[in-house]
Amino acid sequence: MTGPSSIGGLAGLTGLGQADGVPGPSAGRRPSGDHGAEPDLSYGRAPDERLLRAIVQECGEGIVVCDALGVVVMRNAAAAELAPQIVPGRVPASGPAAALLDGQGAEGESREHEHGGRRLLVRRESFGVAHRAWYLRDVSAESARTDALLAERGRTAFLLEAGHRLSASLNLRRCARTAVELAVPFLADTAMVVLPPAGRRQADWLRLSGDDRRLQEGAIALNAAGQVPGLTEALAGFPPVPSRWLDPGQVPGWVLPQGFGPAGHLIVTPLPGNGVPAGALVLARRAGGPAFDEDAETLVRLFAARAGAAISAASLYQEQSATNAILSDDLLPPSLPHLRGVELAGSLRAARQAGLIGGDFYDVYLPGSPAATSGSEGSAGSTGSGASAGSGGSPAEAMVVLGDVCGKGPRAAVLAGQVRHCLRSLLLVEERPERLVPLLNRSLLGSPTPNPYVTLVLATVRAVGDGHLRVGLAVAGHLPPLILRRDGSVHECPARGSMLGALPRTVLTPAEIDLAPGELCLLYSDGITEAFGGPTGRQMYGEQRLKNALAGCAGMPAAAVVERLEQISTDWLGGEVQDDRALLVVRARPRR
Amino acid sequence: MTAPSTASAASAAGLTGADLVRAGEDYLECVGRADEFAAVDLVVDLLRAGADPERLLLELVAPAQRRIGELWAANEWSVAREHGATAVSERAVAAIATYVRPRPTRGRVTVACTDGEYHALPTRLLAEVLRLRGWRVDFLGANVPGPHLITHLHQSGPDVVALGCALATRLPRAHATITACQSAGVPVMAGGGGFGRDGRYARLLGADAWAPTADAAADRLEREGVPALPAVPGALAHLGDEEYTHLRRRRAELLEGAMAALARTYPPVAAYDPQQLEATAEDLGHLIDFLGAALYVDDAPVFTDFVGWTGSVLGARGVTAEALRVGLGVLHDELRDFPRARRMLVQGIEVARITRADQEN
Numbered sequence: 001m002t003g004p005s006s007i008g009g010l011a012g013l014t015g016l017g018q019a020d021g022v023p024g025p026s027a028g029r030r031p032s033g034d035h036g037a038e039p040d041l042s043y044g045r046a047p048d049e050r051l052l053r054a055i056v057q058e059c060g061e062g063i064v065v066c067d068a069l070g071v072v073v074m075r076n077a078a079a080a081e082l083a084p085q086i087v088p089g090r091v092p093a094s095g096p097a098a099a100l101l102d103g104q105g106a107e108g109e110s111r112e113h114e115h116g117g118r119r120l121l122v123r124r125e126s127f128g129v130a131h132r133a134w135y136l137r138d139v140s141a142e143s144a145r146t147d148a149l150l151a152e153r154g155r156t157a158f159l160l161e162a163g164h165r166l167s168a169s170l171n172l173r174r175c176a177r178t179a180v181e182l183a184v185p186f187l188a189d190t191a192m193v194v195l196p197p198a199g200r201r202q203a204d205w206l207r208l209s210g211d212d213r214r215l216q217e218g219a220i221a222l223n224a225a226g227q228v229p230g231l232t233e234a235l236a237g238f239p240p241v242p243s244r245w246l247d248p249g250q251v252p253g254w255v256l257p258q259g260f261g262p263a264g265h266l267i268v269t270p271l272p273g274n275g276v277p278a279g280a281l282v283l284a285r286r287a288g289g290p291a292f293d294e295d296a297e298t299l300v301r302l303f304a305a306r307a308g309a310a311i312s313a314a315s316l317y318q319e320q321s322a323t324n325a326i327l328s329d330d331l332l333p334p335s336l337p338h339l340r341g342v343e344l345a346g347s348l349r350a351a352r353q354a355g356l357i358g359g360d361f362y363d364v365y366l367p368g369s370p371a372a373t374s375g376s377e378g379s380a381g382s383t384g385s386g387a388s389a390g391s392g393g394s395p396a397e398a399m400v401v402l403g404d405v406c407g408k409g410p411r412a413a414v415l416a417g418q419v420r421h422c423l424r425s426l427l428l429v430e431e432r433p434e435r436l437v438p439l440l441n442r443s444l445l446g447s448p449t450p451n452p453y454v455t456l457v458l459a460t461v462r463a464v465g466d467g468h469l470r471v472g473l474a475v476a477g478h479l480p481p482l483i484l485r486r487d488g489s490v491h492e493c494p495a496r497g498s499m500l501g502a503l504p505r506t507v508l509t510p511a512e513i514d515l516a517p518g519e520l521c522l523l524y525s526d527g528i529t530e531a532f533g534g535p536t537g538r539q540m541y542g543e544q545r546l547k548n549a550l551a552g553c554a555g556m557p558a559a560a561v562v563e564r565l566e567q568i569s570t571d572w573l574g575g576e577v578q579d580d581r582a583l584l585v586v587r588a589r590p591r592r
Numbered sequence: 593m594t595a596p597s598t599a600s601a602a603s604a605a606g607l608t609g610a611d612l613v614r615a616g617e618d619y620l621e622c623v624g625r626a627d628e629f630a631a632v633d634l635v636v637d638l639l640r641a642g643a644d645p646e647r648l649l650l651e652l653v654a655p656a657q658r659r660i661g662e663l664w665a666a667n668e669w670s671v672a673r674e675h676g677a678t679a680v681s682e683r684a685v686a687a688i689a690t691y692v693r694p695r696p697t698r699g700r701v702t703v704a705c706t707d708g709e710y711h712a713l714p715t716r717l718l719a720e721v722l723r724l725r726g727w728r729v730d731f732l733g734a735n736v737p738g739p740h741l742i743t744h745l746h747q748s749g750p751d752v753v754a755l756g757c758a759l760a761t762r763l764p765r766a767h768a769t770i771t772a773c774q775s776a777g778v779p780v781m782a783g784g785g786g787f788g789r790d791g792r793y794a795r796l797l798g799a800d801a802w803a804p805t806a807d808a809a810a811d812r813l814e815r816e817g818v819p820a821l822p823a824v825p826g827a828l829a830h831l832g833d834e835e836y837t838h839l840r841r842r843r844a845e846l847l848e849g850a851m852a853a854l855a856r857t858y859p860p861v862a863a864y865d866p867q868q869l870e871a872t873a874e875d876l877g878h879l880i881d882f883l884g885a886a887l888y889v890d891d892a893p894v895f896t897d898f899v900g901w902t903g904s905v906l907g908a909r910g911v912t913a914e915a916l917r918v919g920l921g922v923l924h925d926e927l928r929d930f931p932r933a934r935r936m937l938v939q940g941i942e943v944a945r946i947t948r949a950d951q952e953n
Contacts, residue, residue, distance in 0.1 A: 165821060168777035171749030178777060181820045213820065314746075321747050535873035537844035548867070556672050557626055560679035563734075564671075567710045570735060575708055575765070577737070592629065 062136030064101065068129065082120060082136050101134055112139070119143050155299050158186050162303055166310035170317040173206070177215060179281065179307040180208040187300060188283035190257055193271070193307070194235065195279045196315065197222055203235065203279070209257040216257065227252040228282065230268035237277030240269040240301065243292040248284065255282060265291045269304045273312025281307065331357045331413040337364055339398055341463045343558035346584040347566050351408050351577050358580035359412030360525045362402040363420045365427050399427065402523040402584045403456025403478065415449050419456070433458045433474035434510055437497065444501035452501040457481055457523050461586055467517035469588040474510045476500050479529065482522045482547060483513060488554040490547045493521070520558060520587035522550060527581035528565070533573045541572050558587040607643045612651050620656045624669070626676035632687045645692045646724050649717050650807055653681055657713050667908040681713060689720050696728035699751035699818065704732040704741055706755060706762040706769060714784060715756030718806040722754070725810045738769050745776045752779050752818040754809060757786035760885040760894045767797040774798070774822035783809055793889050798825050830890040835930045839884045846926055850876050853922040858915060875902070876919055883923070883933055892936045899940040903947035913948035920944055
């Protein structure tokens with residue numbers, strides 16, 4: 001900027017700058033330096049040529065002036081130092097000097113040149129038709145700083161992204177995959193993660209190279225790990241050996257992707273996990289590529305720390321969820337057996353959505369067989385259905401239970417599992433519901449679980465010929481089952497009884513119903529009827545709405561009835577999950 | 593849906609397009625009377641005769657399912673019949689899956705429906721097509737709660753999640769699920785009518801890929817593979833006006849106000865019994881939900897298409913679109929501070945007016 005405005009005003013008065021008839025830099029552009037516009041305040045006149053020469057000579061920026069023929073007519077001290085090849089009186093016709101003064105590029109624009117081991121910023125200006133001047137500035141130090149800054153910024157961005165990506169998954173393979181995806185090409189031409197052997201004699205690995213970015217996977221025997229320099233040590237968690245001490249020529253072929261060519265540089269570094277090594281990272285760059293310098297080694301160590309933490313968290317999670325799966329397997333609803341003449345379909349929706357288990361339960365027991373088939377179908381709500389039986393299947397003589405224990409989540413699920421297990425055992429000695437229920441009650445009262453309150457419906461299902469089913473129902477403190485007749489009418493089962501696990505004495509009024517082909521009996525939990533929601537979000541679903549919905553299901557297969565009722569209930573809740581919900585339909589198979 | 597390549601493959605197996613069309617009529621007849629055995633026998637017989645299982649899924653089961661939806665919309669089939677038919681179709685698909693079980697040779701895919709979504713069959717078809725093409729598939733079924741899906745992703749570590757969404761009203765949930773999957777490090781391929789005919793909402797909500805049909809999805813995965821690292825979730829700038837948020841928050845209150853206003857402005861409502869009133873509230877609720885979805889993706893056709901569809905469904909049941917028009921007008925008046933929603937409602941009212949005019953002609 002020009003100095004204070006008052007001085008600028010003086011400059012205008014004195015008419016300085018262009019006083020000697022030398023044209024200034026092309027019109028319309030701001031002069032690069034403001035000195036030319038500064039007035040000589042002490043004398044009130046322009047400096048003479050000698051003075052100007054001296055000033056130019058001392059300028060820190062190199063200045064070269066050529067005449068119309070390209071002959072160098074002047075160069076100052078800085079220019080002589082930066083480009084000694086430029087000599088006054090000559091035309092720099094070839095070589096690096098010519099390259100500097102090539103006259104290319106727009107006037108006034110700065111261009112960078114590598115010159116004599118320096119980085120020069122060169123700008124050209126024309127003065128009239130006769131003279132051109134080049135301004136040379138040494139920016140080597142500046143650009144080195146900028147390059148270092150950019151590299152540092154690149155590394156920081158890389159580590160930020162690595163942290164973000166690696167912390168995403170709790171899956172071991174996905175974490176390892178993310179690590180190699182990130183490492184190539186930023187760190188190396190190919191990257192391999194060798195996962196911790198976890199007590200086995202072999203270790204799994206994942207590899208990616210920059211050429212096709214295709215993930216490759218495999219396993220190596222642990223004794224083969226010794227072939228890779230530093231790998232055994234890295235897998236054991238010893239500190240990494242500096243890259244320059246590793247001989248890339250010793251790398252066995254299986255480490256590098258096919259067609260990779262010889263490795264020029266190698267890093268093998270442990271992935272430090274939470275206390276135990278989480279495997280190792282093997283990085284290779286091609287022969288001829290840059291070596292792993294100190295900065296690169298530091299970056300690799302930081303990256304390995306992040307990848308190691310992610311992989312070891314994932315291993316821990318996998319281990320825990322595997323244990324969890326084994327423990328909770330018995331608590332999931334069973335897949336329903338195929339019974340001749342009967343369609344069975346059920347659905348359980350746990351309020352705790354991630355765990356799938358809760359206090360509602362159902363089960364089916366086939367007398368004479370050890371237990372109902374266990375395991376579950378893969379669906380989220382564990383919707384089971386045994387309705388697809390063709391001519392096969394056991395004769396219809398089964399006991400079905402649907403119940404609800406006090407509470408939610410895993411604690412309730414454990415009690416529900418105990419009830420199912422207890423019933424299975426009791427069925428070995430007693431099959432009559434009216435005797436079974438008091439036995440179960442006594443067992444619950446003796447249970448160490450606090451408040452082992454349970455409500456349930458027990459239903460014995462028997463085919464009685466002509467496609468009819470006889471269903472014996474015992475209701476212990478539970479919502480009475482609903483019966484859908486062929487004409488679409490819905491009735492409540494008259495059976496009643498007291499809740500279990502509270503009082504020593506149980507009261508039970510069982511009932512027996514007959515289902516004609518196509519008719520069904522619905523067992524359900526209060527999570528269905530006591531769901532608050534609906535259009536206003538505040539209404540309870542209630543038994544009447546359930547009866548109306550069931551009436552609309554006449555003629556549907558059992559699986560469709562369960563799905564429709566569950567859907568209506570889910571819609572009613574409008575996405576609010578409040579309680580566990582259970583539905584189980586026993587339907588007499590319609591005649592074909 | 594009929595790709596030329598599959599057509600030639602099937603004719604090599606001795607099954608012409610005409611055969612399939614005929615079989616399709618029989619099939620629709622079987623599922624229409626919820627005859628599970630007949631439907632299963634029909635597909636198994638076709639498989640025994642050498643039919644390509646993927647063609648059966650896409651050219652027999654899928655068209656029948658679309659037809660079932662149309663028959664319900666036209667009031668020719670009851671809800672019960674529609675549900676029974678769908679359940680039987682599920683069985684037929686299961687039978688095809690049991691009959692043909694190729695060894696997995698490709699990666700692992702998790703297939704799931706959006707939270708709250710019960711139209712599982714199209715997604716199930718995708719799962720089976722991918723299985724037939726050699727993918728290892730985990731099919732999680734209908735109405736998959738977000739937390740359950742994420743737990744599954746951490747445990748099984750699939751290469752990609754295929755997320756189905758049939759109804760636009762589930763798009764906000766689908767968005768949350770897409771973001772959650774990506775945050776768990778797994779890319780998402782979206783599919784299903786909810787994402788728009790050209791998949792525009794899949795792109796808007798940041799899905800890593802989109803495919804219009806099951807075979808297109810399988811082709812895409814084969815051709816382009818799966819993205820290694822998922823996209824980084826972005827934000828939807830238009831939600832800054834909070835119209836969607838307030839509409840969701842005030843849904844119950846809005847519905848109550850709208851029902852009261854409807855009773856004042858539309859005389860026939862006075863004679864409705866409680867069940868009819870509840871059904872009306874439900875219809876208005878659906879309109880609000882689709883309006884919400886349209887606000888969420890900032891695209892009026894999500895709403896106006898639904899208005900047109902509702903008009904035709906009501907028309908098939910003898911209800912005049914005048915009721916629809918009045919209902920929309922009531923919502924328009926209630927939503928005073930919602931300029932974006934009101935513009936969409938004005939367009940919806942116009943659609944209802946045209947539908948009514950069509951009905952009268």
